[in-house]
Amino acid sequence: MPVSLTIPSQRSAAESEPGEDKGWFFSADVRLRTEYLAHSFRLLAPQQDHLQFSRSQLGLRYQASSWSAEFEVQDSRAWGDKTLSPIGTDDVNTLETINAKFRKTWQVNSSSAVSLTAGRMTLDYGSRRLLARNNFRNTSNAFQGVHLRRTSANATTDLFYTMPLQRRPDALDRDSLRGNEFKLDKAGRGERFWGASYDYQYPKANSTLAAYVFRSQLSEQGSRPVADRKLWTLGSRLSWRRAGLDMEAEAAYQWGESLAGILAPKADLLDHRAWFTHIHLGIDLGSDVNFSVAYDHATGDRDPFDGRNERFDRLYGARAFELGPSGIFGAAIRSNIRSPQLRLSWQATQRQTWLLSHRWLSLDSSRDFFVTGFRRDTTGVSGDDIGRQWELRWRWKPADSPYSLELGAAYLDKGAYFKGEGGAPLNPPNVDNTEYVFAQLNWRY
Known part of the structure; x- marks a missing residue:
């Protein structure tokens, strides 16, 4: 029986496309990471934090000619946290099945096929900004449902209907999280996520045009720390690359009903209207060097009393690949933000890559939450200047080796929002700039 020794970067550990080698495929991925943070931007946090994380994935798949079955387990743990350390279900989810699915494929003609996947699964779509299998984050989004895909020579159509898995223990059971205790995840009866997308490639223009619509419904009766919502998200994305230039533009509009926050009364659903946009333009400078400029904008709540x-609700997207490391840092998020960026990436050797990024961070609405900081000044007198974020990463992967090493650092030069110059009692001053470093080692089989 053949054995697969590679793992697709944005797919599950054992997953591959129909038509590849038949038989049994086994894979494993173990990642260890240490993170250090000083002078947090959060309202309540330790002065200094030093945590260790582990993530282990084991995958098994059987591939036949027109069907496949897959099973994958992920174990995510954290150690060394303090009372106010910002750990939660993004960091800890012990011994959980994130893929247990069956897929059947029908060949329509020589250039077209239809596949149906059912069971528990992880999902990636498009830019991964609104729907993603998480990579840098220590745990992964997972769903239970069905996924129908039709592929042709230049187009892909997706339809899916799922119940998102609730990672447990939840954030309210902090003692269990800190103890890395096991509790089986479940699909919430009050939570649904479904949608459709269409992606078309223009080979002659070396471009892709996509459109999508998502429906997110969340109505929990228990004590889980989430805010109810009934949202539609309609979006489009254009990407293009030619002669050393690359461009991407994406925008989405969101409407429906939502709660203002997790502490709002369940009956106080508000009219929801929000949007986000991303634009990126890069240029290859030669010698495997790329320079790019980008702008991200996601709306915030203009008036807390109207x-x-x-x-904007970021749904089930990933952010570390674009907005900076998450983990115990994670200053930027696609909600109530305006953020221009300059980015330089280069491949120093075949085994080493570097990334240097600088972002300006500001709130779209000074009266809404600075979401990741758990801060809100409803008067707006603190202003919107979060500061300037620097990021540096280095990755090294020896040739023909299962190991890889990554080192990174981030620095938030805090803006006027943290200075207390407006005298806002709801936003206490926190003027020391935030420093963050991480190191992680991966082993893949």
């Missing part, structure tokens, strides 16, 4: 919510 009966509307204009804060």
Whole structure:
């Protein structure tokens, strides 16, 4: 029986496309990471934090000619946290099945096929900004449902209907999280996520045009720390690359009903109208060096007392690949943000890559939450200047080796929002700039 020794970077550990080698495929991925943070931007946090994380994945798949079955387990743990350390279900999810699915494929003609996947699964779509299998984050989004895909020579159509898995223990059971205790995840009866997308490639223009619509419904009766929502998200994305230039533009509009926050009364659903946009333009400078400029904008709630919510909901997307490391850092998020960026990436050797990024961070609405900081000044007198974020990463992967090493650092030069110059009692001063470093080692089989 053949054995697969490679793992697709944005797919599950054992997953591959129909038509590849038949038989049994086994894979494993173990990652260890240490993170250090000083002078947090959060309202409540230790002065210094030093945590260790582990993530282990084991995958098994059987591939036949027109069907496949896959099973994958992921174990995510954290150690060394303090009372106010910002750990939660993004960091800890012990011994959980994230893929247990069956897929059947029908060949329509020589250039077209239809596949149906059912069971528990991880999902990636497009830019991964709104729907992703998480990579840098220590745990992964997973769903239970069905996924129908049709592929042709230049187009891909997706339809899916799922119940997102609730990672347990939840954030309210902090003692269990800190103890890395096991509790089986479940699909919430009050939570649904479904949608459709269409992606078309223009080979002659070396470009892709996509459109998508997502529906997110969340209505929990228990004590889980989430805010109810009933949202539609309609978006489009254009990417293009030619002669050393690359461009991407994406925008999405969101409407429906949502709560202002997790502490709001369940009956106080607000009219929800929000949007986000991303634009990116890069140029190859030669010698495997790329320079790019980008701009990210996600709306915030303009007035906390007007009966509307204009804060963009980021759904189930990933952010570390674009907005900076998450983990115990994670200053930037696609909600209530305006952020230009300059980015330089280069491949120093076949085994080493570097990334240097600088972002300006500001709130779209000074009266709404600085989401990752758990801060809100409803008067707006603190202003919107979060500061300037620097990021540096280095990756090294020896040839023909299962090991890889990554080192990174981030620095938040805090802006006027943290200075207390407006005298806002709801936003206490926190002027020391935030420093963050991490180191991680991967082993893949």
